[in-house]
Amino acid sequence: MPHNSRLAIVLAAGLGTRMKSERPKVMHEVANLSLVGHVLKAVSGSGIDRIAVVIGPDMPELETEVARRAPGAGCHVQGERLGTAHAARAAAPAFADTPDQVLVLFGDTPLVSAQTLLRVSARLESGADIAVLGFHAADPTGYGRLLVREGQLLAIREERDASAEERKVDFCNSGIMGFRGARFAEILGQIGNGNAKGEYYLTDAVEVANRLGLSVVTETAEEWEVQGINTRAQLARVEADFQARARLAAMEEGASLVAPEAVFFSHDTRLGRDVLVEPNVVFGPGVTVGDKVTIRAFSHLEEAVVEAGATLGPYARLRPGAKIGEGAHVGNFVEIKNASIEAGAKVNHLTYIGDARVGAKANIGAGTITCNYDGFLKHHTDIGAGAFVGSNSTLVAPLTIGEGAYLAAGGVVTEDVPADALSLGRSRQVIKEGRGEQLRARFARAKAEKQGGK
DSSP: OOOOOEEEEEEEEOOOOGOOOSGGGGSSTTTTTEEHHHHHHHHTTTTOOEEEEOOOOOOOHHHHHOOOOOOEEEEEEEESSHHHHHHTTTTTTTTOOOOOOEEEETTTTTTOOOOHHHHHHHHHTTSSSSSEEEEOOOSOOOEEEEEEEETEEEEEEGGGGOTTTGGOEEEEEEEEEEEEHHHHHHHHHTOOOOSTHHHHHHHHHHHHHTTTOOOEEEEEOOGGGGGOOOSSSHHHHHHHHHHHHHHHHHHHHHHHEESSSGGGGGTTTTEETEEESSSSEEEEEEEEOOOOOOEOOEEESOOOOOEEOEESSSSEEEOOTTTOOTTEEEEHHHHHHHEEEEEEEEEEEEEEEEEEEEOTTTTETTOEEEEOSSSSOOEEEOTTOEEETTTOEESSSSEOOOTOOOEEEEEOSSSBBBBBBBBBOOOOOOOOOHHHHHHHHHHHHHHHHHHOOE
């Protein structure tokens, strides 16, 4: 859709008092992304070129999040919390040059989509002065009702002020509004605070616009998409809604979830086709999975890449920086951190590989660990293609194991091993005939003496 300059104002100054939290409300997370991060993602996805975020005083954590999620966005401080219109006024420097459109959103409505914002924008593009986003509520109790006649929105009636007939209306206000930029500052300036709380409400813009003879229309969203969050219970409900839709989307795109309700996605999880995901798998942020990967039960992945045909788990953990190559195996109770397991390599059980490279078709035996941290610095272990690392090996980094090298089981390896060499890093075994019987007799006497002394 063609458009000129558009500005999104995201209201995010709420303290989250009802959540009993010291964090700003919009910093709480759904699917491992802050609430405001979701909104900024939708805004960016809709092609809006300018963003202003209204925050409260002393919210450095929120400022950092805004800079991370929407570089170039401006933060504007609302010194006193005197209502939504007052909050929008705090962003006055952002709309001083009169953008063509201004969309006002809330930072605690994380499921709103870019497509919905585009529809609101399209109503303004078609000539409306204000476009209010509404939804048909299954239970409208507590919501402001949108009163529409012949396509014109006449009022947003709060429930406490609504007549019995108006309360029957199920078309409710989401809080998201779009304005033609040429009239935004004028409308905002005419909103007063003649109410019980003495606050300035953005919903009064509809009354102002009608008084000025302007066009005020509505656009419709699904109820789930415009859920706001004020309590921990509502946060959990929105998380559940996100997960249900993410699971369905994954299956529609060609992944198989054995027990969908027991798989948890992040906002940015990417699964290829013919991926099989068993129950109780958790995807942290930043995970990309290629085609025909099998992820067995109770695995946890975060900031990791898994290439086609690999097998993980059960009980595998991929930490940030893990890269699993095509056809590689990472088995039960294996942890990979900042390490690449190249094509066809096998790390099948009870192993920690950190800050390392495991070459193609290498085999890492059970109980192997890379000792990557000396208490101050992390060090790298490089294991060449086709190497065989015997069970219960301790690899003390920095270390290089050449291609095709063979490490005998139980070794503590502190020196580089050349390609195709054999490394023996354990003490020589000693056999003492009959000593077992002597030890049993000695231990039995000691036990009897201890019990006799009681």
